[in-house]
Amino acid sequence: MLHDSQVEAWLREDLGHHDVTNEVPGETTGRLVAKESGVAAGLDAAARVFDYLDVDVTERIDEGAGIDAGDTVLRAEGPAKAVLRGERVAVNVAGHASGVATRTRRAVDAAREVDDDVRIAATRKTTPGLRELEKRAVVAGGGDTHRLDLSHMVMVKDNHVAEMGLESAVQHFRDRVSFATKVEVEVESPEDAPRAAEAGADVVLLDNMSPERTTQAVDLLPDDTLAEASGGITVDAVPAYASTGVDVVSMGSLTHSAASLDYSFRTGE
Numbered sequence: 001m002l003h004d005s006q007v008e009a010w011l012r013e014d015l016g017h018h019d020v021t022n023e024v025p026g027e028t029t030g031r032l033v034a035k036e037s038g039v040a041a042g043l044d045a046a047a048r049v050f051d052y053l054d055v056d057v058t059e060r061i062d063e064g065a066g067i068d069a070g071d072t073v074l075r076a077e078g079p080a081k082a083v084l085r086g087e088r089v090a091v092n093v094a095g096h097a098s099g100v101a102t103r104t105r106r107a108v109d110a111a112r113e114v115d116d117d118v119r120i121a122a123t124r125k126t127t128p129g130l131r132e133l134e135k136r137a138v139v140a141g142g143g144d145t146h147r148l149d150l151s152h153m154v155m156v157k158d159n160h161v162a163e164m165g166l167e168s169a170v171q172h173f174r175d176r177v178s179f180a181t182k183v184e185v186e187v188e189s190p191e192d193a194p195r196a197a198e199a200g201a202d203v204v205l206l207d208n209m210s211p212e213r214t215t216q217a218v219d220l221l222p223d224d225t226l227a228e229a230s231g232g233i234t235v236d237a238v239p240a241y242a243s244t245g246v247d248v249v250s251m252g253s254l255t256h257s258a259a260s261l262d263y264s265f266r267t268g269e
Helices: 004-015 043-052 080-112 131-140 158-164 166-174 192-199 211-220 238-242
Strands: 027-034 056-060 072-079 119-121 154-156 183-187 203-207 226-230 248-250 263-267
Touching: 004 043, 004 080, 027 080, 043 056, 043 072, 043 080, 072 080, 080 119, 080 131, 080 238, 080 263, 154 166, 158 166, 166 183, 166 192, 183 192, 192 203, 192 211, 203 211, 211 226, 211 238, 238 248
Parallel strands: 119 248, 154 183, 183 203, 203 226, 226 248
Antiparallel strands: 027 072, 027 263, 056 072
16 A cells, blocks of 8 residues: 555655745646557556645556557646646556566467466665565566565575574574464475475565576475476566476566556646
8 A cells, every 4th residue: 555655755756845936827628648568567556646735546457458549547637836846646556567567478489388377576675765666566567475574484695594594594483483474495406406395485585596407406305395496487487487387486587677668648638
């Protein structure tokens, strides 16, 4: 849920202390128009920006909808001063979120060419302050959010293993989590995958392995242990990893490297 404080912070950052640029009298209508094809996202957040400024959003397409260049995705009506004040923030949040959703959809489609059951997941490599926006955009693109924050799942990473050893680290966290919390263990070699499962991992993260080594690791895991591939995986590489037998392909690039989708905001139409 996007809070008013977040919207207020966005607007304060853009407007500054003395906004003269948008001192325009009268009423107007504005349209958020796509300049390229992609997947719409962030429109809920854009609408909240206008709502905060007491501007009526009279039209908005669904999150996750496919769009083409020239499509109107949101329409707003109200005092020209308020509409113009919300314009840039609305364009920026919608453009960024739609870029994330579009990149996610490309990755999902690439996986579906190989296996309908493989999930494409985001990571915690999100922009500080924008995680909710970006994670919702991943969902709009057909992806999985993975962990929203550190409380959602324990991940035993290389630093934990270096400090405590693999088995001891898994047991350490198993003793501290709720019965409802899954434990994921990161490994960097196929040989360590079954060790992690035997130690009690619900999910084994196969990190920075080639597709060939990922396949080897999956073959060593018991059927009831989920396998996740991660580590610099590009959209072009998704089919190769989807072919390995993993359950999840996670990609930090969905959020940290997605190009913003190009929108323009047109008033008086």
